[in-house]
Amino acid sequence: MPGSSFGRIFSVTTFGESHGAGVGVIVDGTPAGIPLATEDVQKELDRRRPGQSAITTPRAEKDRVEILSGVFDGLTTGTPIALLICNEDKRSGDYENLKGLFRPGHADWTYDAKYGVRDWRGSGRASGRETAARVAAGAIARKVLAAHGCTVMGYTREIDGVRAAVVEPDQIERNPARCPDPAAAALMIERIERAKADGDSVGGIVEVVAAGCPPGLGDPVFDKLEALLSHAIMSVGAVRGVEIGAGFAAARMRGSTYNDEPFLEAGRMRTRTNNAGGIAGGISNGMDIVIRAVLRPPASISRPQTTIDAAGAPVTVQIEGRHDPCIVPRAVPVLEAMTALVLADCLLVHGAYRSH
Amino acid sequence: MPGSSFGRIFSVTTFGESHGAGVGVIVDGTPAGIPLATEDVQKELDRRRPGQSAITTPRAEKDRVEILSGVFDGLTTGTPIALLICNEDKRSGDYENLKGLFRPGHADWTYDAKYGVRDWRGSGRASGRETAARVAAGAIARKVLAAHGCTVMGYTREIDGVRAAVVEPDQIERNPARCPDPAAAALMIERIERAKADGDSVGGIVEVVAAGCPPGLGDPVFDKLEALLSHAIMSVGAVRGVEIGAGFAAARMRGSTYNDEPFLEAGRMRTRTNNAGGIAGGISNGMDIVIRAVLRPPASISRPQTTIDAAGAPVTVQIEGRHDPCIVPRAVPVLEAMTALVLADCLLVHGAYRSH
């Protein structure tokens, strides 16, 4: 597979460019008989959609999704589900002046080097817009997970150095920063607005927690659950690092502290701490699965930058367009979707062996 | 594929348990005509082998590799290369007293939950011994890379909070810590020995640098180079986090700083900084590919720990056996191997399209 498919038996294949006809996805391997309505997908897309608040890009995409196949009388049929999201607010003209040069921090140069041909309108295939297809597919994965009592929740943990001190889940969707700590959220928004005013951008960290997953998910040795999750999460454009449970902090812990102590609670194995992030030996252990990803500051900034053009000559570029000064809040539903895709796939693979 | 295979057209499939007949790997997809001798593989295995120094496990495995197929008259034939490493120093008796309980921080419980059956001798399939097969396969990947001028080098960047301040490549293999900074190396060894004396263990960070890779490797959108690398690296048992280029530090950077400025040097695109770690838009850009992984402190420690047995009753466990108080130095060749496997696969996939 040359890159646009993901998943083993619950698999997704996406297509589409930022300024083409639209983006979409074929979700193959969904079990039959799951109730699925357009709204189930739409509500997740609405969380990722641009133009939600003052701190996101003003590009006005409604992101209306259409289910083209795989659902009959409101139920999945077990056949591939195709989802299409047409592009509407395309202003390709914004990019005319950028087509002959390589924007710093962007994929312009590498796409040119790899393919020779490049759709320069709004980053083409390399655009964050492609993640709409992932979020749409993730909505179906969530339905698969829900049937097993699993949920996936993400939130902003840190933006520009401001870190959430508490996690109040009901606060997450109440502020444009998607931060579970309202006080930190206010500070984060201030920082984003300041960066925007400076013609600059900021990064941050998202945490995703999957609760209710049964033990047994993940397939050693190469498809350990954390390996599949890392693959999925790192395939999202702006992500530059990923960690599970204690993550990088484990570098400075001793084994006696890091090892989570098992105990029995109501007949189930639990651990007193969760440094393992819900995964031991590559297999889920029934505790919350905890994964964090760092998102770099967006590459598109309006302050002047030095770069080169296709001929290699140095040029100064000033990117106008409509961009997010911080992608972290909009990345939350995307990273949730990627987590859900992996877990749904693992759940089905696990079922294959359990069914024996 | 249920978990023991990795790679798309340069692919490896491993087998084997810690205390079974041996571990091994089938490497399929190696181009024909590459000179390959047993020594090419053996020299990499010798770097991973236990018992190299006072700070590693005293288990005395010679790790002699045998090439069973795929090589004729000293050249690869394009057919699968099977490599077998027989286990020698097996003391299964060491584990008799552990078979009925779940060691904290180990995969005992999750393997039991997933499979119902478990080879409890030395962690079975979950043992770090499985990585010998990866290192052997990696030696072949290195040969593929070498033919394109690519090299992969890893080293210890941090152990128990002690960080290498300088990178002197020729120092790496000269100290048992595999640290490119001799002064830091001495401190690291001290820390490891102290942890060992305490019946405890310590973690750290490895950095891997791939130099000389051509632009164009990696296949958006799901098989971005960093996604494949993360999958590979995170599939190594003790790894709990992975980052590319600036990595988690990007959370606190602004776009104007993070964006690497391109310039032309001797007809090639270069960037003045390398925050991207050699990858833009999921595709290698010709700069050094830089990846870091955190390794947790090993789970096997000799000080007493509380856990539960198969019946759920609390028990105290004291792990004797022969274990590494710090896995970081021995992980270096493993993480190099995983990096090499991904790059060789990407190089061949890239070749498929370039050949058109």
Add this chain to the structure above:
Amino acid sequence: MPGSSFGRIFSVTTFGESHGAGVGVIVDGTPAGIPLATEDVQKELDRRRPGQSAITTPRAEKDRVEILSGVFDGLTTGTPIALLICNEDKRSGDYENLKGLFRPGHADWTYDAKYGVRDWRGSGRASGRETAARVAAGAIARKVLAAHGCTVMGYTREIDGVRAAVVEPDQIERNPARCPDPAAAALMIERIERAKADGDSVGGIVEVVAAGCPPGLGDPVFDKLEALLSHAIMSVGAVRGVEIGAGFAAARMRGSTYNDEPFLEAGRMRTRTNNAGGIAGGISNGMDIVIRAVLRPPASISRPQTTIDAAGAPVTVQIEGRHDPCIVPRAVPVLEAMTALVLADCLLVHGAYRSH
């Protein structure tokens, strides 16, 4: 992958049902820089389209294709190409009376048994309509092959016992039977019309010849070229058998006759006969690749048949709808497409190793 994807690095994923919104395909892995226009795809679809002649179903689908992604300024960009064909002439009402019973020879019962849920309108996903997506994808595969000088041509070899005695390539598209022997074609059409008048259907044999393929295609041992071709061809609904070169006739040949004698012609290896059908040891040898497939008589016939309903009670069914009394002529472009898909994939995989 749960069934709607095919191909290793040139891969297709289809979706769609007979009476849903439409059918379509994502083609991933097309090399960049290949000129591709809607007409390239449309002209192949027009060959498969219903309603072409008196001997095909009168369902009036225009089968207009739309390219949604992956092409920019008339060239492929290396990113996934999504093709959409909307359904137009849907008369779901025709199927209302069939929804509670299992038509003989159809997939009604097995879809119900497998999925529990079934889109009963016009066979849903099991409809031959799904092959429109394959033909569309095949048009792109042909472009990839053309760049290497390979062509794929199919024709009707036999219908209802009438066999083509000569192969005049320029005659194939000149008669509705797609038979390269005009005299046989007239007889075939007569037989089809007679079956139709009888409320019955007839089967036949298609031969596909791929010319100009380089030696080296196919990947032993499981992905031998004939194995991939058989997989592809047998995945087309009505196909019940497939053979390469001498095929089933080899059962009654001796080795001294079967073995093709090699000789050198203009510096290239040729064989005096082609019993091997262009493939030796699973690898193309540069001779014409010759594959034949048998197509069963279509299951939908208007004469009364006995079957059971969902409760298991015997019922008599008379299928009205709009159906093909013989699918062979319309299967020709479908089997060509499947052949092209396999060859394009093999060509790219081969390139991966040759590029080394």
Add this chain to the structure above:
Amino acid sequence: MPGSSFGRIFSVTTFGESHGAGVGVIVDGTPAGIPLATEDVQKELDRRRPGQSAITTPRAEKDRVEILSGVFDGLTTGTPIALLICNEDKRSGDYENLKGLFRPGHADWTYDAKYGVRDWRGSGRASGRETAARVAAGAIARKVLAAHGCTVMGYTREIDGVRAAVVEPDQIERNPARCPDPAAAALMIERIERAKADGDSVGGIVEVVAAGCPPGLGDPVFDKLEALLSHAIMSVGAVRGVEIGAGFAAARMRGSTYNDEPFLEAGRMRTRTNNAGGIAGGISNGMDIVIRAVLRPPASISRPQTTIDAAGAPVTVQIEGRHDPCIVPRAVPVLEAMTALVLADCLLVHGAYRSH
């Protein structure tokens, strides 16, 4: 995957050459907890083994198999099972005089064309010896199937024009032709001996029947059960055609005859005929799955043949070595194994969705 792996979640990867260290296979994806002993595998290998009778090659390989991993205390553990069969009776010297030329009907030329390098000893990787690994893996697949009440039985249906008129299952293993019709068996053996005396070889047809398979196996549209079976069967060296149920005879049947009439028997759907060969719409329907394959006469014959050498010059070749004048009887366990591998894989994939 570059060709030596087969299967989606029950997958096998083989290695080995005719005259190398040995052949073997890694079977990944076997459910845990299945009793498995070396004898289970050995007894299938013994059926394929050379030297069983006067009509097979006198090469004396004991084909002793060793289980290297994946089994603990007599039970599968869910981890990969590696099986190794060392080569013993290697007389590479027999091939010295053949290394510089291309034997007619063999893969010598194509391997050379594809790989540039070739292990010329006994056909190397292209040798039928590779199928020992398949038979070994098939023995494990049979165990998976047995747990679901499925059995796979093959037999010789035709050799050199002599066809079995009756199928008496208990006769199959009682004659060296593996023919279920003792009278036909005697004739077949006579024909084989005559061909051998003539320095020639003969072909034939094998039929494989899988009984007891549940409805629901196979994954439309590309992984239809007959498509996967055809892939598997056609990947066996000497196979040149494959057909399901009525197969090629369907070309001359009318729909009213071909359509199998469904009826209810003891609460299960059955059909009065089985032209579909147990598969409708790509999915098993609970009837016997019936597949036939044609095997060409072996390429190695002792009578003189004309061919070319590596320089393209015409030469006469006389193949000595130790060869089978008819491969049909020894192919029976190989084709059973391939059928079992596909069915086990489909059963597990099916379980993934049923478990939901």
